[in-house]
Amino acid sequence: MINYSIKCFGVFRQFGDTLCVTVDAGSSVQQIKAALVQQLGEQHKTLVEESVLANDNAILPNAYILQEETPLSILPPVCGG
Amino acid sequence: MSIQVFVSADPLSLETAMQSVIDPAHGAIDTFIGTVRNMHEGKSVTGITYDVHEALAEKAFHEICEEAQGLWPDTRYYVAHYQGTLDVSGISIIIAVSSPHRAESFEACRYVIEEIKKRAPIWKKEHYVDGMSDWLPGHSLSEEAEHSMTCCGHCQEDAHG
Numbered sequence: 131m132i133n134y135s136i137k138c139f140g141v142f143r144q145f146g147d148t149l150c151v152t153v154d155a156g157s158s159v160q161q162i163k164a165a166l167v168q169q170l171g172e173q174h175k176t177l178v179e180e181s182v183l184a185n186d187n188a189i190l191p192n193a194y195i196l197q198e199e200t201p202l203s204i205l206p207p208v209c210g211g
Numbered sequence: 212m213s214i215q216v217f218v219s220a221d222p223l224s225l226e227t228a229m230q231s232v233i234d235p236a237h238g239a240i241d242t243f244i245g246t247v248r249n250m251h252e253g254k255s256v257t258g259i260t261y262d263v264h265e266a267l268a269e270k271a272f273h274e275i276c277e278e279a280q281g282l283w284p285d286t287r288y289y290v291a292h293y294q295g296t297l298d299v300s301g302i303s304i305i306i307a308v309s310s311p312h313r314a315e316s317f318e319a320c321r322y323v324i325e326e327i328k329k330r331a332p333i334w335k336k337e338h339y340v341d342g343m344s345d346w347l348p349g350h351s352l353s354e355e356a357e358h359s360m361t362c363c364g365h366c367q368e369d370a371h372g
Contacts, residue, residue, distance in 0.1 A: 139262055139264055139332065139334060140262055140334030140336075140346055140349075141334070141346040143262070143346075159356075180351040180353065181351070181352075182351075182352045182353060182355070182356040183356075184264070184267055184332070186266055187266070187267075187270075188267075188270075188359055189267070189352055189355050189356045189359050190356060190359065191356050191357050191359050192356065192357070194359075203264055203267075205264060205267075205332045205352055206334065206346075206349070207348060207349035207350050207351045207352070208328075208329070208330070208331060208332055208333055208334060208349045208350055208352060209328065209333070209334060209335050209347045209348065209349030209350065210261070210263075210268070210292060210304070210327055210328060210331045210332075210333025210334070210335075211245050211292075211303065211304050211324055211327055211328045211331075211333070
């Protein structure tokens with residue numbers, strides 16, 4: 131099992147600065163998002179599905195496999211400018 | 212440098228933007244300045260807090276400017292976005308584009324702001340006169356994620372198109 135610390139941005143800040151989830155090693159981004167829904171509640175499922183996970187360098191596709199502990203961020207829909 | 216991009220917690224400067232793109236071979240500088248509006252969907256706004264993923268926002272700005280340079284060659288770019296809380300009329304973003312002739316700078320500047328709104332990891336929390344605040348809805352980055360050029364080499368499927 132691996133613990134991921136996920137930094138919150140935008141509307142996710144209602145849950146604090148970071149969220150922590152524990153998933154099996156070799157889990158995909160999609161599986162980490164599913165664990166987040168389980169933790170936050172089904173009422174936040176659409177928000178999590180519309181959001182993306184990122185590491186410090188790039189936004190990650192849902193099929194991306196994470197092999198080791200790494201800092202992540204969750205990015206809800208954007209509205210800069 | 213023909214592309215300069217920043218996220219800043221300091222007030223943004225139009226003079227800095229113009230000086231960054233000025234070029235003796237260029238006869239035009241187009242600028243876009245985004246400011247905080249005092250009204251949104253019938254609610255009186257007192258200010259906006261801008262939340263930014265700094266590293267990925269600057270990366271997105273740079274990628275967008277590179278794309279624009281591909282579409283309008285021989286153009287120079289400056290993009291600065293504010294991070295933090297601004298009152299009404301505060302400057303949230305400055306984009307400056309220079310080019311040999313005016314048409315390219317107008318078009319490229321429009322391209323950059325429209326793409327930033329869709330692709331840069333930035334969020335707005337509006338503050339209202341009644342003391343309430345709301346995070347504004349936006350554009351999902353899901354499409355960006357599925358077209359990410361980063362590959363772990365262990366994807367479950369051909370996820371990178």
